[in-house]
Amino acid sequence: MTMNAFITGAYDTAVGELPGSSCMGLHAEAAMGAVADAGLKLADIDGVLCAYSFTEPHLMLASVFCESLGIHPGYCAAIQAGGASACIMVMQAAALVASGQCRHVLVVTGDNRLTGMSRDGAMAALAEVGHPQFERPFGISVPASYALVARRYMHETGVTSEQLAAIAVEHRRHAGRHPKAHKREPITVEQVLASKEIASPLRMLDCCLISDGGAALVVSSREAARDTRGKAIEVLGAGQGHTHEHIVAAPSLTQFGCKASSQTAFGRAGVTPGDIDVAEIYDSFTITLAVELESIGFFEPGEAGHAAARGDLGLGGRLPCNTHGGLLSYGHSGAAGGMFHAVEAVHQLRGRADARQVKDAKLAFVHGDGGILSAHCSLVLGVH
Numbered sequence: 001m002t003m004n005a006f007i008t009g010a011y012d013t014a015v016g017e018l019p020g021s022s023c024m025g026l027h028a029e030a031a032m033g034a035v036a037d038a039g040l041k042l043a044d045i046d047g048v049l050c051a052y053s054f055t056e057p058h059l060m061l062a063s064v065f066c067e068s069l070g071i072h073p074g075y076c077a078a079i080q081a082g083g084a085s086a087c088i089m090v091m092q093a094a095a096l097v098a099s100g101q102c103r104h105v106l107v108v109t110g111d112n113r114l115t116g117m118s119r120d121g122a123m124a125a126l127a128e129v130g131h132p133q134f135e136r137p138f139g140i141s142v143p144a145s146y147a148l149v150a151r152r153y154m155h156e157t158g159v160t161s162e163q164l165a166a167i168a169v170e171h172r173r174h175a176g177r178h179p180k181a182h183k184r185e186p187i188t189v190e191q192v193l194a195s196k197e198i199a200s201p202l203r204m205l206d207c208c209l210i211s212d213g214g215a216a217l218v219v220s221s222r223e224a225a226r227d228t229r230g231k232a233i234e235v236l237g238a239g240q241g242h243t244h245e246h247i248v249a250a251p252s253l254t255q256f257g258c259k260a261s262s263q264t265a266f267g268r269a270g271v272t273p274g275d276i277d278v279a280e281i282y283d284s285f286t287i288t289l290a291v292e293l294e295s296i297g298f299f300e301p302g303e304a305g306h307a308a309a310r311g312d313l314g315l316g317g318r319l320p321c322n323t324h325g326g327l328l329s330y331g332h333s334g335a336a337g338g339m340f341h342a343v344e345a346v347h348q349l350r351g352r353a354d355a356r357q358v359k360d361a362k363l364a365f366v367h368g369d370g371g372i373l374s375a376h377c378s379l380v381l382g383v384h
Helices: 023-037 061-069 082-098 119-127 142-157 161-175 189-194 258-269 286-296 304-310 335-349
Strands: 005-012 047-050 075-078 104-112 197-199 212-221 233-242 278-281 363-370 375-383
Touching (some): 005 082, 023 104, 023 212, 047 082, 061 075, 082 104, 082 363, 082 375, 142 286, 161 189, 212 335, 233 258, 258 363, 258 375, 278 286, 278 335, 286 304, 286 363, 335 363, 335 375
Parallel strands (some): 047 104
Antiparallel strands (some): 005 233, 363 375
């Protein structure tokens, strides 16, 4: 089965602390960069998908973006699914071009989460994911929710804090090869374990960064892709999985929707986890990646921690994972955090990843997770 959709343009802005940056400014830079990368003009774009912003929130962010850039697409919408937004937007864009409703869909994300938000503002935004009746009154937070998952997961699988720390260490090693990464200085397992406790057993270096930045893709139909100039990357398969929204309602603390989303994506692409050359998987916390690597089928239950400690996720390892450094070390700018994973997959498949290039990468897997392992979307991308 083919989806008849191709990523023809990709761009990511600088990331980290960007004084003077704004949500719309980052959107504009990322969008114009992706359109130029595809060899297109803004006038060629007939579909636009945006996500959400914490610093410039608006009910119709995609319309605000189109107005600010002076474009008038035939299709325009904003999608809000937390960290799954980027992958869901690519899936939606693929459906739009495959069905003939659009030729070129611009998928754009960006936010100045670091310089544009106060600490109190950030905490208030993150508390919103809690259930207003059953969670928020008791002081839930995003790290506490993932810590709950971590505790249960450690109990069931025997994974250790040292093994989770190895995930953070490998991500920093990857980021050290990326000139744009927010954090590049090496860290050790001992430093992760000695970092400030945020919500036991998770420590500061088990948690993602807060960054400014933006990223965008252009998704084109098969016919329209012929008009573009770069190496087109095919969207071979996509799938979603949803088991709950609030962690209090989760049917399990160790089994999540990533299992269904990835099975659907692999099935539609006609490949298996063993075929994947490089993976870019949402890593809001070290535990997030451990759970997802196993649920998706890359490792057996209880094996992800050992795999990280062995170096399996490194460049040259069994499954090079988050080769840009992921949310843990490359950067996390809201919905753009997930889009960085997708853009990195495109860089890898085009052979443009420089010092972090996975040799002969032909198939990439990208996964986004929103909420507390709530919304899941998986993509399988391949070189056309």
